[in-house]
Amino acid sequence: xASYYTASKLLIKGESVVDFYNDDWFSSKVEGYVxxxxxxxxxxxxxxxxxxxxxxxxxxxxxxxxxTILNILLLTFVIxxxxxxxxxxxxxxxxxxxxxxxFQPLYANIAFGQVYIFIFxxxxxxxxxxxxxxxxxxxxxxxxxxxxxxxxxxLLILLIIKKKWKSLLWFFALVLF
Numbered sequence: 432x433a434s435y436y437t438a439s440k441l442l443i444k445g446e447s448v449v450d451f452y453n454d455d456w457f458s459s460k461v462e463g464y465v466x467x468x469x470x471x472x473x474x475x476x477x478x479x480x481x482x483x484x485x486x487x488x489x490x491x492x493x494x495x496x497x498x499t500i501l502n503i504l505l506l507t508f509v510i511x512x513x514x515x516x517x518x519x520x521x522x523x524x525x526x527x528x529x530x531x532x533x534f535q536p537l538y539a540n541i542a543f544g545q546v547y548i549f550i551f552x553x554x555x556x557x558x559x560x561x562x563x564x565x566x567x568x569x570x571x572x573x574x575x576x577x578x579x580x581x582x583x584x585x586l587l588i589l590l591i592i593k594k595k596w597k598s599l600l601w602f603f604a605l606v607l608f
Contacts, residue, residue: 432544434470436494437461438480439487448477465491478578482546495544502541502548509555550582557586561595570601577606 437460438451451457451472461470486494510531519527531537540547553572560568573590576583590598 432495432498433461433465433468433491434472434475435480435483435544435546436487436491437464437470438472438475439483440464442480442484443487448480451475451477451480476578476580479546479580482549482579498544499541502544505552506537506548509552512555512559546579550576550580553579554583557583566595566597567601569595570598571605573598574602574605577602 434457437457441451441460442448446460454471454473457472458469461468483494483498486497489497514524514527537548539545553576557569557572557576560566560572569590573583573586576586587599587602589595590602
């Protein structure tokens with residue numbers, strides 16, 4: 432989270448994204464916003480910082496709380512829709528919750544303020560858009576996944592096989608924009 436947060440703050444200040452990949456420079460900037468934390472930006476795409484722009488004007492602690500709440504709300508929404516969609520009842524419902532709550536990467540995602548719950552939400556949105564035939568939402572959700580973490584890139588193959596040309600157009604329009 433400290434890396435994403437710092438990158439968003441630096442974007443607002445007009446800093447060059449190229450400098451994000453200078454480990455010494457970037458880690459000194461992280462130290463300025465989040466004392467005692469060493470982070471580099473090396474593994475992230477330049478566009479990943481865009482997700483955190485809406486909360487970058489908050490101080491670090493407040494931004495982390497807002498991001499955590501957003502993640503929990505998105506996860507609750509998606510899990511609720513999945514349970515409804517799969518019509519889980521009886522013993523399947525508590526079993527689903529046990530499996531979900533025992534999933535350690537979920538805790539790590541929330542604790543470290545990562546973007547993967549948001550990407551899961553976008554993947555879920557793409558699934559619903561695909562089933563509903565909404566090529567605009569399908570293309571945009573896959574495009575956002577790609578922009579953030581190159582996630583969903585293999586879904587382009589599905590779009591080609593299923594001849595979802597409008598979705599591909601929306602994907603490329605968003606990515607190239």
